[in-house]
Amino acid sequence: MQSPAIILIGSQMGENIGAAARAMHNFGLSDLRLVNPRNGWPNQSAIEVARNAKIILDNARIFSSVTEAASDIYHLYATTARPREMVKPVITPRKCANYIWQGMPKKSAIMFGPERTGMANDDILLADSIITIPVSDENTSLNLAQAVSVLCYEYFTYENMTPDKAFSSNEPAPASKQELALFLDNLETELDKKGFFPTTEMHKHMRRNLHNIFTRSNLTSQEVKTLRGVVRRLVGEKSSQ
Amino acid sequence: MQSPAIILIGSQMGENIGAAARAMHNFGLSDLRLVNPRNGWPNQSAIEVARNAKIILDNARIFSSVTEAASDIYHLYATTARPREMVKPVITPRKCANYIWQGMPKKSAIMFGPERTGMANDDILLADSIITIPVSDENTSLNLAQAVSVLCYEYFTYENMTPDKAFSSNEPAPASKQELALFLDNLETELDKKGFFPTTEMHKHMRRNLHNIFTRSNLTSQEVKTLRGVVRRLVGEKSSQ
Numbered sequence: 001m002q003s004p005a006i007i008l009i010g011s012q013m014g015e016n017i018g019a020a021a022r023a024m025h026n027f028g029l030s031d032l033r034l035v036n037p038r039n040g041w042p043n044q045s046a047i048e049v050a051r052n053a054k055i056i057l058d059n060a061r062i063f064s065s066v067t068e069a070a071s072d073i074y075h076l077y078a079t080t081a082r083p084r085e086m087v088k089p090v091i092t093p094r095k096c097a098n099y100i101w102q103g104m105p106k107k108s109a110i111m112f113g114p115e116r117t118g119m120a121n122d123d124i125l126l127a128d129s130i131i132t133i134p135v136s137d138e139n140t141s142l143n144l145a146q147a148v149s150v151l152c153y154e155y156f157t158y159e160n161m162t163p164d165k166a167f168s169s170n171e172p173a174p175a176s177k178q179e180l181a182l183f184l185d186n187l188e189t190e191l192d193k194k195g196f197f198p199t200t201e202m203h204k205h206m207r208r209n210l211h212n213i214f215t216r217s218n219l220t221s222q223e224v225k226t227l228r229g230v231v232r233r234l235v236g237e238k239s240s241q
Numbered sequence: 242m243q244s245p246a247i248i249l250i251g252s253q254m255g256e257n258i259g260a261a262a263r264a265m266h267n268f269g270l271s272d273l274r275l276v277n278p279r280n281g282w283p284n285q286s287a288i289e290v291a292r293n294a295k296i297i298l299d300n301a302r303i304f305s306s307v308t309e310a311a312s313d314i315y316h317l318y319a320t321t322a323r324p325r326e327m328v329k330p331v332i333t334p335r336k337c338a339n340y341i342w343q344g345m346p347k348k349s350a351i352m353f354g355p356e357r358t359g360m361a362n363d364d365i366l367l368a369d370s371i372i373t374i375p376v377s378d379e380n381t382s383l384n385l386a387q388a389v390s391v392l393c394y395e396y397f398t399y400e401n402m403t404p405d406k407a408f409s410s411n412e413p414a415p416a417s418k419q420e421l422a423l424f425l426d427n428l429e430t431e432l433d434k435k436g437f438f439p440t441t442e443m444h445k446h447m448r449r450n451l452h453n454i455f456t457r458s459n460l461t462s463q464e465v466k467t468l469r470g471v472v473r474r475l476v477g478e479k480s481s482q
Contacts, residue, residue, distance in 0.1 A: 023387055025380040052380050092398070134398050139266040139293050146264055149387045150394050157335070157375050172328060187471075196474045209467050217458035220328060226450050230428075233437045234475040 005031035005109035012038045018049030019145030025053035027156035032060040033069045074106035078127035089129045097158035172220040246272040246350035253279040259290030260386030266294035268397035273301040312419045315347040319368035330370045338399035413461040
């Protein structure tokens with residue numbers, strides 16, 4: 001199991017453990033380790049919140065110290081908002097994702113402290129690096145499960161550097177330049193008939209505007225047909241229907 | 242208020258609204274808009290989960306439709322996991338952050354559908370782009386508040402990494418969603434008068450097509466005026482000139 005482990009230390013609320021598990025599952029992580037969860041284990045609130053990710057909870061392992069939980073880990077990261085007087089590299093979540101992928105197949109883990117107090121100094125000591133999630137000065141108190149989500153998301157998207165798709169999957173045929181030109185010619189002719197272009201200068205200007213509008217939208221062939229129908233109908237008689 | 246608005250449509254659980262508000266506050270967003278929250282408003286569960294971010298809930302505005310909620314928005318994003326048969330750009334959360342910062346000071350908003358069903362097609366129609374959060378095939382069901390967190394986090398960290406913002410002062414003013422809606426309503430009315438929509442089913446279908454065509458082109462305010470003029474002239478009398 002190459003993907004990094006998530007180590008939750010002394011978590012109080014089952015809801016947070018469940019939400020963390022759900023986020024892990026969403027973002028391709030599966031190895032959850034709990035160090036002294038406060039309200040016992042298994043935990044019903046965790047199961048309810050985890051929903052489809054119950055398997056992550058079922059496979060979670062319980063430890064009584066961070067040292068034990070991290071015994072097979074090569075790169076250990078501690079998440080903490082507060083700057084500590086400790087000589088350790090402080091990195092962003094994205095940098096952490098970068099390190100994790102570079103470090104494979106050696107196993108990494110990311111630790112999170114208890115909800116109220118955050119990570120204890122003695123546990124941070126064990127870490128190779130400190131991760132600080134950038135937050136607004138207005139509210140620096142990040143929910144535990146949200147913090148887990150951000151790290152898991154960065155891990156997953158780092159792998160998945162998905163190029164942006166221009167269109168959704170069932171890509172319809174784009175209109176040819178000729179189809180577009182025919183539509184625009186037709187529109188211009190109809191507008192001219194109705195006296196839309198008062199002067200030659202205005203004609204040139206308006207024509208350019210209309211071309212701009214309809215060229216920019218990357219119309220499909222079907223859409224150009226629709227627009228031709230629209231113009232035909234607008235200038236035509238009321239239908240008998 | 243430059244930062245993007247978060248629009249939650251038909252959210253069911255107060256806990257999710259509260260957790261979304263907390264993430265917004267963590268990541269420098271403040272403008273929360275709720276369209277028909279299912280369990281009424283204000284909501285005690287939302288307040289408990291929001292904790293320090295109660296101010297976001299206090300200032301949240303309630304709307305009865307997406308059109309109303311987005312009336313002052315220039316760039317509207319819809320988050321949806323499922324690919325729809327709709328010709329709209331599909332982008333990543335990071336790309337969305339990029340677009341939002343580039344588009345400032347024009348106001349953006351990101352929409353999220355109800356927990357169980359996700360966004361309705363008619364609401365997606367109003368969007369300029371679709372955001373799909375990359376998730377593992379193992380579990381594609383992302384919690385609403387986690388999805389909000391990911392988008393807010395990308396927005397905030399994008400800001401932090403790019404001190405140099407792209408200003409585009411000389412660019413023409415984009416049309417507001419309201420201007421666009423007025424044009425589309427007007428076009429629909431005129432087409433209806435002329436019997437363009439033979440059946441209710443066709444009406445719905447054609448309406449969607451027309452919305453897609455004109456939403457995708459990022460029309461400027463001036464262009465919408467031009468198009469309104471085009472329709473007015475096409476249905477009107479021949480000019481006396």
